[in-house]
Amino acid sequence: MHGSHATGSPYTPHTETDRxxxxxxxxxDTVEDLFDIPADVRFDGRFDIDARSERETRRLxxxxxxxxxxxxxxxxxxxxxxxxxxxVDHLADxxxxxxxxxxxxxxxxxxxxxxxxxxxxxxxxxxxLEIANCSVYDAATALGEAATLSDRVxxxxxxxxxxxxxxxxxxxxxxxxxxxxxxxxVEAYPADDxxxxxxxxxxxVDESVVMIYAENPTVRGTIEENLAAIGDLADTIDAxxxxxxxxxxxxxxxxxxxxxADVVVGDASVLGLPTSxxxxxxxxxxxxxxxxxxxxxxxxxxxxxTGRRAYTLTLQTREQHIRRERATSNICxxxxxxxxxxxxxxxxxxxxxxxxxxTRGVERAEDLAARLDDLVGVKAPVNDRxxxxxxxxxxxxxxxxxxxxxxxxxxxxxVVGDHEIQVCVAGVTDEQLDRFVAVFEEVVR
Amino acid sequence: xTADRTDGSESGRSRYDQARYLENGEYxxxxxxxxxxxxxxxxxxxxxDGSDEGSGDGGGPLPDDLTRDSLEFPELxxxxxxxxxxxxxxxxxxxxxxxxxxxxxxxxxNPKFTEDxxxxxxxxxxxxRSEESIQGTLEVLxxxxxxxxxxxxxxxxxxxxxxxxxxxxxxxRVATAYHEHSGEGHRNEVIIPESAHGTNFASAALxxxxxxxxxxxxxxxxxLEALEAALSENTxxxxxxxxxxxxxxxxxxxxxxxxxxxxxxxxxxxxANLNALLGRARPGDMGFDVMHYNVHKTFxxxxxxxxxxxxxxxxxxxxxxxxxxxxxxxxxxxxxxxxPIYERFEPExxxxxVHGFDGNWLVLLKTFAYIARLGDEGLADASASAVLNAxxxxxxxxxxIPYSPFHHEFVASAGDQDAADVAKRMLDYGxxxxxxxxxxIVPEALMTEPTEVESKATLDRLxxxxxxxxxxxxxxxxxxxxxxxxxxxxxxxxxxxxxxxWQALSDES
Numbered sequence: 001m002h003g004s005h006a007t008g009s010p011y012t013p014h015t016e017t018d019r020x021x022x023x024x025x026x027x028x029d030t031v032e033d034l035f036d037i038p039a040d041v042r043f044d045g046r047f048d049i050d051a052r053s054e055r056e057t058r059r060l061x062x063x064x065x066x067x068x069x070x071x072x073x074x075x076x077x078x079x080x081x082x083x084x085x086x087x088v089d090h091l092a093d094x095x096x097x098x099x100x101x102x103x104x105x106x107x108x109x110x111x112x113x114x115x116x117x118x119x120x121x122x123x124x125x126x127x128x129l130e131i132a133n134c135s136v137y138d139a140a141t142a143l144g145e146a147a148t149l150s151d152r153v154x155x156x157x158x159x160x161x162x163x164x165x166x167x168x169x170x171x172x173x174x175x176x177x178x179x180x181x182x183x184x185x186v187e188a189y190p191a192d193d194x195x196x197x198x199x200x201x202x203x204x205v206d207e208s209v210v211m212i213y214a215e216n217p218t219v220r221g222t223i224e225e226n227l228a229a230i231g232d233l234a235d236t237i238d239a240x241x242x243x244x245x246x247x248x249x250x251x252x253x254x255x256x257x258x259x260x261a262d263v264v265v266g267d268a269s270v271l272g273l274p275t276s277x278x279x280x281x282x283x284x285x286x287x288x289x290x291x292x293x294x295x296x297x298x299x300x301x302x303x304x305x306t307g308r309r310a311y312t313l314t315l316q317t318r319e320q321h322i323r324r325e326r327a328t329s330n331i332c333x334x335x336x337x338x339x340x341x342x343x344x345x346x347x348x349x350x351x352x353x354x355x356x357x358x359t360r361g362v363e364r365a366e367d368l369a370a371r372l373d374d375l376v377g378v379k380a381p382v383n384d385r386x387x388x389x390x391x392x393x394x395x396x397x398x399x400x401x402x403x404x405x406x407x408x409x410x411x412x413x414x415v416v417g418d419h420e421i422q423v424c425v426a427g428v429t430d431e432q433l434d435r436f437v438a439v440f441e442e443v444v445r
Numbered sequence: 446x447t448a449d450r451t452d453g454s455e456s457g458r459s460r461y462d463q464a465r466y467l468e469n470g471e472y473x474x475x476x477x478x479x480x481x482x483x484x485x486x487x488x489x490x491x492x493x494d495g496s497d498e499g500s501g502d503g504g505g506p507l508p509d510d511l512t513r514d515s516l517e518f519p520e521l522x523x524x525x526x527x528x529x530x531x532x533x534x535x536x537x538x539x540x541x542x543x544x545x546x547x548x549x550x551x552x553x554x555n556p557k558f559t560e561d562x563x564x565x566x567x568x569x570x571x572x573x574r575s576e577e578s579i580q581g582t583l584e585v586l587x588x589x590x591x592x593x594x595x596x597x598x599x600x601x602x603x604x605x606x607x608x609x610x611x612x613x614x615x616x617x618r619v620a621t622a623y624h625e626h627s628g629e630g631h632r633n634e635v636i637i638p639e640s641a642h643g644t645n646f647a648s649a650a651l652x653x654x655x656x657x658x659x660x661x662x663x664x665x666x667x668x669l670e671a672l673e674a675a676l677s678e679n680t681x682x683x684x685x686x687x688x689x690x691x692x693x694x695x696x697x698x699x700x701x702x703x704x705x706x707x708x709x710x711x712x713x714x715x716x717a718n719l720n721a722l723l724g725r726a727r728p729g730d731m732g733f734d735v736m737h738y739n740v741h742k743t744f745x746x747x748x749x750x751x752x753x754x755x756x757x758x759x760x761x762x763x764x765x766x767x768x769x770x771x772x773x774x775x776x777x778x779x780x781x782x783x784x785p786i787y788e789r790f791e792p793e794x795x796x797x798x799v800h801g802f803d804g805n806w807l808v809l810l811k812t813f814a815y816i817a818r819l820g821d822e823g824l825a826d827a828s829a830s831a832v833l834n835a836x837x838x839x840x841x842x843x844x845x846i847p848y849s850p851f852h853h854e855f856v857a858s859a860g861d862q863d864a865a866d867v868a869k870r871m872l873d874y875g876x877x878x879x880x881x882x883x884x885x886i887v888p889e890a891l892m893t894e895p896t897e898v899e900s901k902a903t904l905d906r907l908x909x910x911x912x913x914x915x916x917x918x919x920x921x922x923x924x925x926x927x928x929x930x931x932x933x934x935x936x937x938x939x940x941x942x943x944x945x946x947w948q949a950l951s952d953e954s
Contacts, residue, residue, distance in 0.1 A: 008826035009819055011554050011745070013900035014833075022837040022901055031829040034836050036694045036850045037722075041731045045724035047595040051820025054558050061814050064588075065567035067581035067784070075571040078801070087523055091530040093560060099539035101550055102751035104880075106936075107929040108872055111533030112750040118476050121946040125518050131945055135752070137607040140801035148651070173797035177618055181653025223511055252486065255513045267801075277582055278572030278802020279607075279753065291943060297751065301950060302939035305924075305932035314939040320610070320647035321883075325656045330647035333608040333741065333756075335805075337749025344530060347476060350520035351484040362506045386507060412574055 010054075071412045072432045073275065076390040076424030077168065077219050078139060078246070078267055081275045082357070083427065088272060088344045097340060102297070102333075106312040107304070113311035116336060117299045119343040123285050126250040127264040128257025130288040133296040135268075135335040138280030139244060140171040142265035143213065144178025145284060145295045145329055146242040149263065150211035151182050152293050152328070154238065158208040159183045162201070166191050168219055171244075184210065193383040194222040194392065198229055207237055215244035216253055220422060221365065221390030222383070223253060231260020246270045246283070247346065249388055252358035262287055271349075272341030275427075281338040292318060295329030297336075361389040364425040364433075369393070371437050372423075377444050382420060390424035392416055395444055405443045411436055475521060475529040478947035482520035487512045536930045537750075538877055544899050544907050546838070548854045548880040548892025549642065549690055551720050551742035553827075556818070559746065559811035568810055572802040576788055583787035586803065587773045589813040590757075596816075596824070597716075597736055598729025599759030603768045607804040609717060610644040612737025612756030613684070615769060617652035618796045619735055619760060620682045620711045622767040626794055629709060632681040636710075638667060640691065640884040642717055645684045654681060661886055665691045665848040667701055680710035687714065687731065688721050690884045690892070692835065692851030702732025711735060711764075716756075719743045720896070721832060721853035724825030728759075735760045740812040755808040766793040771803075828853070830897035834904060838895050841908035843915040847887055854894035856887045857911075864889040866922035867914050873928045874910035 014022070019031075028034055052060065073081055092098075096111065103109035103116075116134040123132035136142045147161050161179065163172055165188040176186050189212075190200035196214055205212070212234045216224040224230075227243070234241035243261040245253070247268050256264045269281035286294060292315065300314035320327040346354060365387045372380040372393050380393035395402050399415045406413055414422040425433065487509045521529070539545075545552035562568075570579050590602040606612040617635070624632045635649035638659045649656050657675045662668035666689065676683075683705045687695045695701060705712045714728040714736035720743045728736045740746060741754035748754070760768060771789035778786070803809075819827065831853040839846050844857035857879075859867045867889075868878035880892040891911075895904060914922070926932065944950055 009823040009830065009897065011556060012826055012830040012897045014830060018901040019833070022833055026833075026836040026840050028836070031833050034832045034850070035725050035852065036696065037726050038696055038699070041698060041726050043598070043725055043727050043730060045821060045825045047592070047724070047821050047824070049592060049595070049816060049820045049824070051823050052818055054556070054818060057814055057818040058558055058562060060817055061562045061585070061810070062565060062567075064584050065565055065581040067584060068567045068570055069578040070567070071574070071578060073571045073574070075573045077573060079571055079573070081569070081571065085523075087527060087530075089564070091527065091534070094531070094534040095541035096534040096537040096539045098560070098747040098749055099541045099555055100537050100750050101545065101547055101552055101748045104547075105538075105868065105872060105878065106934045107869070107926050107931045108538040108877070109536075109750075110930045111536035114474060114536075115530070115533055116750075117946070121478075121948060122518060124946040124948050125516065130949070137611065137753075137805075138801045140798070141607070141611075168801070170798050170801045174799055174801065177614075177797055177799050178651070180618060180621070181651050223507070225511065250513075251516050252507070252512055254511060258513070274569035275571040276568070277570050277579075277806035278800075279804070279806045279808075280801060298943070298945055300939040301944040302935045304934050308931065310931040310934045312934050312936050312939050314936065314943060314945075317940075319643075321643040324643045324646035325650035327643070327647040327650075330610045330614060330644050330651050331608070332610045332642075332644050333739075333748075333754035334752040335607075336751035336753075337747075338753060340750065344526070347519065347521065347526050347529075348523060351482055351516040351518050352520065355484050355486055355516055359506060366506065386511065407575060407578065412571065412578065414573060 071410055072428060072436065073412045074423040074428060074436065075412050075414060076221065076426055077414065077422070079275050079278065080270045080389065080424070081427030082270060084272060084274060084345060085348045087348055088341050092337065092341045092344060097337065103313055106310065110311055113299050115340050115343055117311050119339045120299060122343055122346050123283060126247055127285040128255040129261070129264060129285045131291055131294060132285040133294055133298055135339045136282030136284050136296050136331055137335060138282045139265060139267040140174035142282035142284045143171055143244065144175050146263045146265050147175055147179050147184060147211055148182065149290060149293055149295065150240040151184055153290055154210045154240070158210040159185055160209045161186045161211045161213070162189045162204065162209055163213045164189060164191055164196060164215065166194065166219055167215070193385060194218055194220045195224050195385060196226050196230060198226045201230065202233060205233060205237055209237055209239045211240045211242055213242045213244065217249055217388050220392050221387045221424070223386040223388055227254055227259035235260060247342065248354065248358050248361065251354040268342050269338050271345040273338060281335045281342055293328055294318065296331050296334055358388065361426060362387070365389050365391055368423065368425055368433060372440065375441050375444055389426045390422060392420050392422045395419055395421060397444060402443055406439065409439050411439060475525055476519045478951045480519040481517050483515050483517040485515050543876055544895065544903050545877040546879050546893045546895045546907060547877060548856070548894040549717055550880065551894060551896055552748065553745050553896040554898040555745045555747040556815065559814045562814045563807045563810050568807065580787055583773050585810055585813050587775065587787050589809055590773065592816050593738055593757055594759055596723065597738065597759040598727030599736065600762040601765035601768060602757055602759045603772055604755070604757045604809050605769045605798070605800050605804045606737065606756040606758055607800050608752065608754045609737055609739040609756040610648055611799060612758045613644055613648035613715065614651055615758045615799050616713050616735045616737060617648055617654065619764055619767045621652060622794060622796050623711065623764055624681055632679055634679045635681055636675045636683045638685065638689065640689055640886055641684060641686060642690065642715060645715060649684065665693050665886060666695055667697065669697060669700065672701065672704060676704060676708040676710065678709065680708050682711040682713050684713040684715060686718050688718050688852045691848045691856050691886065692854040693848055694852060698731045717742065718853065721828060723828040724821065725828060729761065735764055741808060744812045744815045746808045746811040753805040753808050755805045755812065767796055768792045769799050770795040770797060827897045834895040834897060834899055838893065838904045838908060841905065842911040844891060844911060854892060856884065857891040857893060858887050859889035859891055862889065862919070862922060864891055866925065867891060869933060870914045870917060870922045870925035871910050872926040874913060876907055876910045
C-alpha cells in the first residue's frame with residue numbers, strides 16, 4: 001500500500017502486489033531492467049530536489065509568492081486586470097475542460113469543440129472578418145503569424161513589414177524572430193501625437209511593402225482616427241493591413257472589416273484571465289480568401305452518421321502534424337483553455353455588458369485625465385486625442401521619481417518618457433482611483 | 446464470436462459506464478445563431494457629452510465615426526450559462542474521465558492542488574511590474590530554471606517559450622545565432638528523422654532551414670550510415686527525440702552526438718518523451734546541446750483541451766549567451782534581509798523575444814509546484830511506473846508490436862484493420878484510443894502511452910478494449926462509435942464546406 005508517499009510519486013497507483021504481478025507478466029526482475037539505456041549515459045537519479053507533502057508544497061509556493069507586493073496596478077499597455085466573473089473560474093475549472101487534450105476524437109469532444117466554435121464566432125462578430133482560429137499564444141506571436149501569412153499570400157516579391165514606431169518592444173522583437181527565416185524585414189513608420197502619422201507612413205510605403213501593422217487603440221490608449229486611410233493605402237500597394245486590438249476595444253471601436261483590415265491580431269485574454277504575468281491568448285482573425293493559409297486550429301460544423309449537427313477540427317491539412325515543413329505554422333499546443341475562459345467571460349457580459357465595459361473604459365479614462373489635469377504640474381492627457389482605458393500624462397517633475405514615489409505608496413504606473421507617465425483605469429475600482437488621485441496630488445506637489 | 450472473451454474479462458462488466466456518461470440525446474445549444482441579441486452603438490443623441498455614467502445602450506462618449514454600429518451575440522442569464530457550460534463539459538472526455546493513452550501526448554493525471562496554487566491572488570501580477578515589486582514571481586521563475594537545468598543536465602534555461610513547438614523554434618533560432626556568431630552562417634540544413642513530431646519540421650522551416658529527412662534503420666532507430674550521408678558542412682543541427690516516437694532508446698546516442706559535433710552541427714533534444722527518462726538519463730549527459738521541455742506533459746499541468754502549455758528551453762554553456770531575453774538570476778549584491786534578490790538580465794548575444802512576456806506563467810507556476818511536490822524519488826518513480834505500464838499493457842494486447850524494447854510508449858499495428866476505425870470503436874468501450882496512423886513507419890499505427898498514473902486494473906480494462914476491437918469485423922468498426930455523444934462525424938464534408946462560425950451557418954439559411 002501507499003502509506004505517506006515518503007518515496008515515489010503520490011500519483012502512481014501501484015501496490016507492491018500489483019508491481020510484482022506486472023513485472024512477472026512482462027518477464028522482468030526489476031523495473032530498471034526495462035530501461036534500455038547504455039551504461040555510459042545512465043544517470044544516478046539525484047537532482048537534489050526534496051519531496052514535500054502537498055500541504056508543505058502549497059506553503060512553499062505561498063511563502064515565495066508572498067514576496068510580491070500587493071499593489072494597485074494602473075498598468076495597461078495590452079494587459080488589463082478586469083474583474084473575471086466567478087462563473088468563469090468555476091466552470092472552466094471543471095475537470096473535463098481542464099484535463100482533455102486536443103479534440104482529435106470529435107465524437108467524445110463535442111463540448112469543447114462547441115465552446116471553441118462559439119469563441120471563433122465571437123471573434124468573427126467583433127472583427128467583421130469571416131474567419132477566426134481558436135488561438136495562437138499571445139498578441140506578439142499573433143503578429144508574427146500575420147507577417148508570415150502576408151509573406152505566403154502576397155504575390156509580388158516584396159519584403160518589408162511596417163510597424164508603428166511606438167509598438168511594444170516585445171511585439172517587435174517577437175515579430176523579428178518570426179520573420180528571421182524569411183526574406184522579410186521589419187521597419188518602423190512614424191507616429192504623431194501617439195497615433196499613426198499618415199503622411200509619414202505614405203512617404204515610406206511602396207510596392208516592396210507586404211504588410212502594414214497598426215493598433216487601435218495604440219499602446220498609449222489612443223484611439224486611431226485614420227484607420228480607413230491606412231486600409232486604403234495598403235490596398236493601393238496590395239499589402240495586407242493587419243490591425244492589433246482586443247475584444248473589449250473591438251466591442252466599441254470601428255469594426256476592422258469596415259476599415260479594410262485583412263488580419264486582426266491581439267490579446268484576447270483581456271477577457272477571462274487576470275493579469276497573469278503576461279500569459280495571453282493570441283487572437284487571430286482574417287478574411288475568407290486566406291482560409292487555407294491560416295495558422296492554427298479551426299473548428300467547423302459537420303454532421304454525424306445520424307445527420308445531427310456535430311463539430312470537428314477541420315482543414316488539418318494546413319497543420320504541422322500533417323503538412324510538416326510545408327505547414328502554415330508550427331503551432332500545436334495552443335491556448336484553448338484560455339479561449340474557453342474568454343468565451344465564457346464574453347457570454348456572461350453579453351453584448352450590452354461588453355459594450356458597456358468598453359464605454360466605461362473611455363469615460364473613466366477621460367474622467368481620470370481631467371482630474372489629473374487639474375493638478376498643478378500635470379497635463380493629462382498629453383495630446384487632445386480620444387482615449388480608451390489609458391493615457392499618457394505629462395508631469396513637470398522627473399517621471400521616474402514620480403513613479404517610484406507612487407510605488408512606495410502602493411501604486412504601479414508606467415514611465416514612458418523623462419516627464420511622461422502612463423496610467424490605466426481598467427480593473428481599478430472607483431475607490432482605488434480616488435485614493436490614487438489623492439496620493440498623486442501629494443507626490444507631484 | 447467475441448462477446449465471451451470481452452465480457453468474460455473482469456473489466457467487461459463496466460465497459461459501457463463511461464460511454465453512458467458521455468451519451469445523450471440532441472443538445473440544443475443555448476448559445477447559438479438562433480439566440481442573438483443586437484445592441485446598437487452610438488446611434489442616437491448625447492454624443493460627446495461624456496459626463497454621465499454611460500450605459501452603452503446607444504449614445505456614448507465617442508463620435509459615431511470612431512465606433513462600430515452594433516454588436517450582436519447571445520445575451521443570456523448566468524444560470525442559463527452555468528447549465529450551458531456544465532452541459533458542454535459533460536460532452537467531453539478528459540483524463541479525469543478515464544484512461545487516455547494518446548501516444549506522445551503524455552496524458553497523465555494532474556494534481557488538483559496546483560490549480561489552487563495558480564489561483565493565489567499573489568500570482569496575478571501585471572507583466573510590466575518593477576522587479577523589486579515581484580520578487581516572488583521572479584523567485585519561482587529562477588528556482589524553476591534551476592530545477593529544469595538539473596533534470597535535463599543543462600547549464601542554462603529560458604522559460605519564455607509558451608509551448609513545445611515554440612521551444613523548438615527557440616532552439617532553431619539559438620542554433621542560427623550561434624552559427625552566425627561563429628562565422629558559420631552558411632549552415633542551412635536541419636536533419637530530422639522521418640518519425641519525428643511534425644512540429645520539428647515546421648519549426649525548422651519557420652527558422653528558414655531546409656529539412657533533410659532521415660530514414661530509420663530496420664530496428665526503428667537512427668540509421669548511422671544515413672546520418673553520415675546526411676551530415677555536411679551545411680548541417681546546422683540534428684533534431685532528435687530520445688526515446689524516439691516508437692518508444693525506442695537511441696542506444697548509439699554517443700556516436701550520433703560525436704558525428705553531429707564533428708560535422709560542426711548542434712544536437713537538439715525534443716523533450717516530448719522526457720517522461721520516459723526522469724532520473725535515468727539526461728539529455729545533457731547524452732551530448733545534446735539544446736533541448737525543450739514539454740512541462741505540460743512531463744510535469745503534469747492540464748492540457749486544457751489543447752493548451753496552454755509551456756516549452757522551456759535548456760542549453761549548454763556555449764549557447765547560453767544566445768537565449769531569449771530576459772532571463773532571471775540572483776542579484777550579486779544579495780540583500781539586507783538575507784533573502785536573495787532576483788533580477789532580470791539580457792544574455793549577451795540574445796535572439797530577443799519569442800513571446801510578449803515570460804510565456805505561460807500559470808503553467809510554469811504549476812510546474813514548479815509539481816516538481817517541488819515530487820522531488821527526486823517522485824520524478825524517478827513517475828518514469829519507472831510509466832515504463833512498467835507501457836510494457837505491461839503491450840504484453841496484454843493482441844495487436845502486433847513490431848519494435849522493441851520500448852520505454853513509456855509503444856506503437857502497435859492494427860494490421861488489416863483501419864487504425865482510425867479501431868480508434869472509433871474503442872470509444873464505444875468507454876476509453877480514449879491511442880494516437881493513430883503515426884508514426885508512418887508502422888502500418889496502421891496505434892501509438893500507445895498509458896503513462897504512470899493508470900492502475901493495473903485500468904490497464905487490464907484498456908487491454909480488454911483493445912482485444913475486443915481486435916476481434917471485431919470491419920463492418921462493426923465502420924459503424925463505430927455508437928455510444929458516444931455524437932456518432933461518427935463526417936470530417937471530409939467539414940473540410941469541403943468550411944463553416945467556422947455561427948455567422949457562416951446563418952448565411953446558409
